[in-house]
Amino acid sequence: xxxxxxxxxDDRDFLEMNRGILEAGGFQVDxxxxxxxxxxxxxxxxxxxxxxxxxxxxxxxGFSLARKIKxxxxxxxxxxxxxxxVASKRGFDFNPQSQAELExxxxxxYFDKPVxxxxxxxxxxxxxx
Amino acid sequence: MNREEPSIxxxxxxxxxxxxxxxxxSEEGFKVTTAGDGIEALEICKAGNxxxxxxxxxxxxxxxxxxxxxxxxxxxxxxxxxxxxxxATIDTAVEGTKQGAYSYIPKPFTPDELMITIRNGLExxxxxxxxxxxxxxxxxxxxxxxxxxxxxxxILKCITDGLLVINREKLVVLRNDxxxxxxxKASKPDIPFPMAKLEEPKFERMIDEIFEDDPGPRIVSQExxxxxxxxxxxxxxxxxxxxxxxGAVAVFHDVTELKxxxxxxxxxxxxxxxxxxxxxxxxxxxxxxxxxxxxxxxPKQARHVIERxxxxxxxLRNLVAELLNITAIETGxxxxxxxxxxVAVIARQAVDAAGDKARGKAIELTLNDRSRDGTKxxxxxxxxxxxxxxxxxxxxxxxxxxxxxxxxxxxxxGMYASFSVKDNGIGIKAEELDKVFDEFYRIKNEDTFDxxxxxxxxxxxxxxxxxxxxxxxxxxxxxxxxxFTVRIPLS
Numbered sequence: 001x002x003x004x005x006x007x008x009x010d011d012r013d014f015l016e017m018n019r020g021i022l023e024a025g026g027f028q029v030d031x032x033x034x035x036x037x038x039x040x041x042x043x044x045x046x047x048x049x050x051x052x053x054x055x056x057x058x059x060x061x062g063f064s065l066a067r068k069i070k071x072x073x074x075x076x077x078x079x080x081x082x083x084x085x086v087a088s089k090r091g092f093d094f095n096p097q098s099q100a101e102l103e104x105x106x107x108x109x110y111f112d113k114p115v116x117x118x119x120x121x122x123x124x125x126x127x128x129x
Numbered sequence: 130m131n132r133e134e135p136s137i138x139x140x141x142x143x144x145x146x147x148x149x150x151x152x153x154x155s156e157e158g159f160k161v162t163t164a165g166d167g168i169e170a171l172e173i174c175k176a177g178n179x180x181x182x183x184x185x186x187x188x189x190x191x192x193x194x195x196x197x198x199x200x201x202x203x204x205x206x207x208x209x210x211x212x213x214x215x216x217a218t219i220d221t222a223v224e225g226t227k228q229g230a231y232s233y234i235p236k237p238f239t240p241d242e243l244m245i246t247i248r249n250g251l252e253x254x255x256x257x258x259x260x261x262x263x264x265x266x267x268x269x270x271x272x273x274x275x276x277x278x279x280x281x282x283x284i285l286k287c288i289t290d291g292l293l294v295i296n297r298e299k300l301v302v303l304r305n306d307x308x309x310x311x312x313x314k315a316s317k318p319d320i321p322f323p324m325a326k327l328e329e330p331k332f333e334r335m336i337d338e339i340f341e342d343d344p345g346p347r348i349v350s351q352e353x354x355x356x357x358x359x360x361x362x363x364x365x366x367x368x369x370x371x372x373x374x375x376g377a378v379a380v381f382h383d384v385t386e387l388k389x390x391x392x393x394x395x396x397x398x399x400x401x402x403x404x405x406x407x408x409x410x411x412x413x414x415x416x417x418x419x420x421x422x423x424x425x426x427x428p429k430q431a432r433h434v435i436e437r438x439x440x441x442x443x444x445l446r447n448l449v450a451e452l453l454n455i456t457a458i459e460t461g462x463x464x465x466x467x468x469x470x471x472v473a474v475i476a477r478q479a480v481d482a483a484g485d486k487a488r489g490k491a492i493e494l495t496l497n498d499r500s501r502d503g504t505k506x507x508x509x510x511x512x513x514x515x516x517x518x519x520x521x522x523x524x525x526x527x528x529x530x531x532x533x534x535x536x537x538x539x540x541x542x543g544m545y546a547s548f549s550v551k552d553n554g555i556g557i558k559a560e561e562l563d564k565v566f567d568e569f570y571r572i573k574n575e576d577t578f579d580x581x582x583x584x585x586x587x588x589x590x591x592x593x594x595x596x597x598x599x600x601x602x603x604x605x606x607x608x609x610x611x612x613f614t615v616r617i618p619l620s
Contacts, residue, residue, distance in 0.1 A: 011407060011411060013411040013414070013415065013437055013441060014410075014411060014414065016437070017411075017414045017415060017418050020418060021423060024423050085403060085406040085407045085410045086403055086406075113407075113410035113411075113414065114410045114411065114413045114414025114417060115414075116417055116421070117417065117418065117421045117423055118421070
């Protein structure tokens with residue numbers, strides 16, 4: 001069975017381009033525009049990795065999803081990547097990379113949109129290995 | 130009145146007495162004027178001549194001395210009146226004193242007798258005048274102090290900033306009405322009271338800073354968060370002439386609204402930044418994909434990527450245009466490009482444009498055109514009108530749950546085209562209804578938490594409607610839905 005990546009974003013362009021990148025990298029990709037249907041699908045088939053946007057229906061729906069995943073024993077081991085265009089109070093880009101910051105956010109990696117294809121593939125491979 | 134060189138008026142019908150007095154008094158350095166009877170004396174005084182002393186004979190033709198005394202006293206209350214008479218009786222003396230005479234010299238008198246009486250009188254007069262001057266001065270000062278106090282009191286009472294005066298013992302010794310109003314803990318205790326009762330440690334530290342410093346005219350300023358309000362607190366020392374700091378005056382300026390505005394502004398900037406970043410990032414992502422060679426040499430795929438980029442860049446351009454429109458309206462620089470437009474056509478286009486969004490939430494969106502043909506033309510800005518209609522419809526979709534109903538109705542209402550958007554969404558509470566047109570105002574509760582927006586849509590709509598000399602109003606029932614109605618004048 002091929003590796004399944006769950007992609008959650010309410011912006012169809014990012015869904016489409018990231019799917020393109022990941023499929024070119026040889027992964028199977030399921031796309032969702034909201035966290036609720038993404039969660040329903042996860043309960044049916046557990047993906048190998050989740051990539052989610054941050055600001056969708058609400059300001060922190062991506063965070064909520066990440067925390068929900070990490071606090072559920074079934075999914076706690078599931079790597080999560082957050083990709084966002086959100087601006088931070090500190091300036092144009094909000095780019096936490098320290099382990100502590102990532103843990104607080106409930107994710108293994110964080111990218112500012114748009115993420116370059118090479119970086120995304122490399123990070124996915126690293127997290128899946 | 131110049132009393133440096135005392136001048137004396139001698140009133141007597143006997144020429145010898147008049148001249149005798151003139152001789153004696155002139156030798157003593159007095160300036161002497163004489164009058165032959167009461168009428169002449171009055172005329173001299175009424176002509177503006179001032180005297181320190183008047184020597185008045187009692188028995189004179191035309192106007193008697195007793196009556197003259199009263200008249201002279203009335204003309205000048207400070208005039209020293211001395212009676213000279215050959216018919217000295219107790220009765221005339223009493224009567225003369227009643228008329229204000231200081232003393233009484235029986236004729237015949239010696240130059241010495243005359244001089245002693247006049248000198249004593251002048252001395253007494255000068256004492257009386259000094260006393261009077263002092264009394265007047267005191268009364269004037271008292272009046273000044275009283276009016277100064279009441280003026281200060283009125284200013285302190287009316288001033289909108291809170292004011293506290295604190296002495297070296299850290300006792301609050303004065304508080305104005307505003308301080309009692311805005312600092313609840315300062316309103317109850319009787320003055321003076323220890324400032325610790327205010328329970329504001331930060332404020333107390335500021336006071337400490339004023340007191341512990343070397344005396345010098347410096348001001349300590351800090352913004353303090355006190356309960357539900359924010360204050361800009363400025364404290365200045367009260368410095369005595371000897372250089373010591375005897376206390377401090379603290380002024381509390383309420384900056385709560387400014388703070389709220391600041392927060393709203395920074396939230397608005399983050400919202401705008403996100404709105405700008407999303408299309409920019411999408412375009413960048415697509416172009417990156419193209420450059421990275423992930424898009425194979427397939428013209429169809431390449432075209433798709435370019436099309437998507439184009440759409441996002443266009444959206445970005447529109448967004449920037451909208452932001453500039455808002456700025457232009459705010460600064461009064463927005464110009465309407467009016468032309469004869471069909472309101473019904475624009476309403477139809479706006480409803481059609483929102484079709485996808487409505488279907489995405491399974492919302493039934495219908496247009497009910499009840500306006501008559503030929504009455505739908507308005508001299509309006511087509512772009513602005515589209516913006517007004519689209520914004521109201523988009524808002525209705527945002528605040529109406531999945532599966533709801535939105536009815537857009539167009540009707541003629543007198544000289545106006547009436548465009549209303551009715552939804553069965555979450556509705557707006559009465560107290561928030563007035564504020565929905567305010568800039569940056571967004572209703573925040575559990576129902577709206579998930580709904581994004583800049584808080585500018587309705588304020589932009591209202592401004593555009595008003596630029597068209599139109600009206601906008603909102604009615605709502607929480608839980609049942611809202612109706613937004615716009616009236617645009619017809620041509």
